[in-house]
Amino acid sequence: MFDVAVMSLVLCSIPDQRKALGQIYRVLRPGGCMHFYEHVRAETPALRRVQRLVDATVWPLLAGGCHAGRDTLAAITKAGFEMQRVDRLRFPDSVVSICQVHRTFSAWRLVQTNNSTSLR
Numbered sequence: 001m002f003d004v005a006v007m008s009l010v011l012c013s014i015p016d017q018r019k020a021l022g023q024i025y026r027v028l029r030p031g032g033c034m035h036f037y038e039h040v041r042a043e044t045p046a047l048r049r050v051q052r053l054v055d056a057t058v059w060p061l062l063a064g065g066c067h068a069g070r071d072t073l074a075a076i077t078k079a080g081f082e083m084q085r086v087d088r089l090r091f092p093d094s095v096v097s098i099c100q101v102h103r104t105f106s107a108w109r110l111v112q113t114n115n116s117t118s119l120r
Contacts, residue, residue: 001029011072012039013065021079034081039068 005024011017024034042048051069060067077083 001032002027003029003032005032005034006036007034008037009039009066011036011075012067012070013060013063017070017072017075018079021075021081025080033084034076036072036076038072039066039070040073041069041071 005028007024011020014020028034042051048069055067055069073083073086
């Protein structure tokens with residue numbers, strides 16, 4: 001078991017986020033911390049539409065399989081992690097920045113006890 005896991009620009013390009021996060025959850029000790037730097041889905045509906053458009057056309061081909069519009073934060077929470085801190089990084093406005101919504105964040109593996117969930 002590991003105390004810490006670090007992922008950087010991985011979850012946007014792998015075929016199965018759920019499977020990868022399950023493996024991280026498996027090897028991270030209960031109460032362990034995961035740190036990320038990842039593309040995430042944009043906050044505004046207009047940017048999300050643009051992300052979906054570029055994800056369905058050229059962006060994955062140009063960026064090594066990257067899908068900038070994935071809801072990575074929701075996938076991490078669904079995998080059993082609790083978000084502790086999320087920082088938004090915004091690159092200068094440009095066409096490319098539409099696909100470059102980044103977040104750094106820390107998430108903790110929850111500890112399951114008989115009737116409760118907590119961090120240890």
